[in-house]
Amino acid sequence: MSVPLIYTAAGIFLFLLGTYGLVAYAHLLRKILAANIMGSGVFMAFIAVAGRTPGAPDPVPHAMVLTGIVVTVAFTSVALALAVRIARTSSRVHLSGRDEEQ
């Protein structure tokens, strides 16, 4: 098993772990956190899977992941602003229709 494959596998596990967190938790901040972990997993898999080329590393996936990181930050910032707004207008931090968190 080569080194990039270890990281690819870890990336896939991070992605699935984040998916679980996104689905299982009701608190919005936690969901956003989980989505970020998913994203990190995807980026890791992306870099690692493309890192198996011999010689100098391929710059194209690096640039793509940079783009991905910035896009994810933009999403996170809007998601957090939305969560804060929901907390401020209705004093709850989860989506409606879910059981009140204990």
Next chain:
Amino acid sequence: MDAVLLTHPWSVWTIIVPLAAAVLAFLVPRRAPLAGIITALSVALFVAATAYRIFLAGPHTQMLGGWQAPLGITLRADGPALIMLLTSGLVGLTVSLYATGYFTAADRQQRYFWPLWLLLWAACNALFLSGDLFNLYVTLELVTLSSIALAALNGSPAALDGAMRYLLAGLLGSLSYLLGVALIYGAYGTVDLTLLGQTVRADGLSRAALALMTAGLLLKTALFPLHFWLPPAHASAPPPVSALLSGLVVKAPLLILFRLWFEVFPDTATAGMAHLLGILGCGAIIWGSLMALRQQRLKLLVAYSTVAQIGYFFLLFPLARGEAAATAWVGVFLLVLAHGCSKASMFLVCGTITRLAGHDRLAGLAGAGGTLGARLLVFALAAVTLVGMPPSSGFIAKWLLINAAIVAGQWWYLATIALGTLLASGYVLRVLSLAFTESQSPPLPVAPRILRWPPLALSVVAVLLGLAAFHPAVLTLAGAPVSGIILLEMVP
């Protein structure tokens, strides 16, 4: 003259102009409606020029930055992209006109509507033209994020909730898609659609990547049973926004799906996978229609109708495998155009009715003769296309789909289309019957002209497109991954 018309990359301007206008609208909010109208008119013009060029000179590509794929990104103006651009141009122009009347200058919503909508428009057009898997991811994110912001525009608790659901579903979808792109890049070292189409092997890895990307896009396009986020988001947004979300935005991930399945992975996808999507589509048609029948609010009814209509688009996956491919292809793309126009028109009418009556509860609209009755007539005209009655474009589209189902010998899809049409007439009639109910509601004021004419014009266009469906149908097949004859008449 023709030399310029046939060589200039007109389609690029459908991205650039809204981008620049969005910035201007953000900088000078007072002039935003003007910027919006100018943009709407010029985008319509550029779409027309693109259509002219494709019609005469065929599909064309553009290597951005002068770099050839796989190093650079390629924009492709082909038939499928053109139909999407036409939808975008028609819906965008109408909604822009309507929005100048709907949002008032004193309104904070207006200040942010225009930059957000213009960015959304640019993103949609960019997505339709993109020929690169990773660039599709970026454009898709731009589409999703601007849609979310628009869905939350009025700041009501319901809208915020809907927007949050939309955002989380969107994130899950796009990250799943991106993981698929990562696997593809790892296996083939390129993300260009055309190059991938030539090199992709039909093995387990491609299937895994296709499954990831498809799952993500299904979530984004809200196919049953992943539609949970759509009705709250679409129903609680301001009406012009709902019109854009339903008429335009759900088609963006759909086009990516079509490109993936028919251009990149035509051999990877198995018949079983295609039928799974077809069956989910049937589920969407039936479930969405039944839910629409049960709604108590007009906007929710229209939103669930979108859930149902999305189902029809997915019949393409099973029906386009075989000799009926071209027929099904043209049918579905015509349906995209027809649904875009009719659904946008319906949401705009909803907006006018809500503005007049102060609410959109169906029970409270009973006996809505007079001014409201006239609005309901426009609604009915749009519904002609939605349900698929002749001579509307919706009728032609469904007719082609039915022919394709007959040729392919897949009767259950035929049955679902018939049942879906029946249910659709059911929920539309439920609304129309209101106009003929006796009641003593006080007369309502007349809506301003700008809230009356755009939806009417759009629904008229949707009906008339049925009479002039030949050119769009031919254009749909320009550069399409399927070919063959369009079977117009089929005796079972």
Next chain:
Amino acid sequence: MTPGPLLLFDLLLPAVLLWLAWRSLTSSDLFRAVILFIAFNLLLALAWVRLEAPDVALAEAAIGAGVTGTLLLAALTRIESAAGRRLSRPARWRPAALVLTGTALLAAAAGLLWSLRLLPTMPGGLGPLVDRHLAESGVDHPVTAVLLNFRGYDTLLEVAVLLLAVIAIWCLDEAVPFLQQPLESPLLTGFNRMMLPILLLSAGYLLWLGSHAPGGAFQAASLLAAGLLLALFSGASLPAQWSGLPLRLLLVLGFLAFLAAAIIGPLTGRALLHYPPAWVKPLILLVEWLLTLSIALILTATVIGGRPTGSRPYPPPASPAAEGRQR
């Protein structure tokens, strides 16, 4: 890369990353969860270094850990002051749903891992192609060349996404301060006096570095944003007459410049973003500098988290020293 003496490291680092992610997701105290998440991102930067992606490592440390961490902490404070502090535990699920989700996730993991064995042993990346055209790209660092030239269109749209985020956030709410009062400490005053120039300097350095080594506009912008936030937390604020059109103009400046450079192509009969060969270098440089400025402001605006109100973000400063710190 083959397993060598670093194999232990390569097994340990992913394991620790997974553990941190797991703890961050499951710890019932959200503040702890955010801190663990920041630690996760910092270690992730280490993983990028190991995977020979120094540009990504820089971005991860600055944007992933720094900006996202700040955003999360700011949001947590605001949420707790609006809705009260709560512990977050997984929603109670019906056993059937849990089994179904678990099985689906495990099946997905198994399927994906199994499909990895089909990856070609000698993949053809785009590295050689980038190297071949590097000389024509106007910069000497491959990643920057991809970002600003070969795939510059992605970056153009990416900046649009950032700008969109600010518009969306402004549309959602007014700026709510999340500090009751500016941080104050005699140490901080001295620290700022030293650190703000250093941050400005290192941002310029990173930007300059980007043309031939790992670094570039986004990394530089996050350093600049860090400086702006530091000043903001210490009580500095934007003068009210600047928070209207001038601020908006600065926010869009980078994007507008990029857009203007992009349409030179179609206006002169070339493709979008196809720069005239003689202008490639100055155009990219100009776009990059303006982008850095705008992105730094955009990142700062996302942390502030609302449209400018025109009033002071804090109550009047308690000590006269706070006045002296405004710059």
Next chain:
Amino acid sequence: MDPRDILSIVFLLAAAPFFLAGTIGLLRFPDVFCRLHALTKADNLGLGLIVIALALQADTWLQSARLLLIWLLVMLSGATVAHLIARTALRAGRKPWSGRS
């Protein structure tokens, strides 16, 4: 083996206990003030030793200088942040641990 390498190894080995001690302090000490104490003091020293070890391996003087600069910056921000945290905690009413309980 180059004497420089040996020196580097010695410095790295010397750094490890400081980080270990700092981390144990962070995890085991009773209150925020004690933890800050452990963290900032021990880690700064440990980082200094690592920086020296790495500076010995650097190819150019400029690289060594940059490594030293990193150490200085970390110490500077560590001290400021520690002070800010301690001050905020004190103002929030946290009582420093006094040896009882």
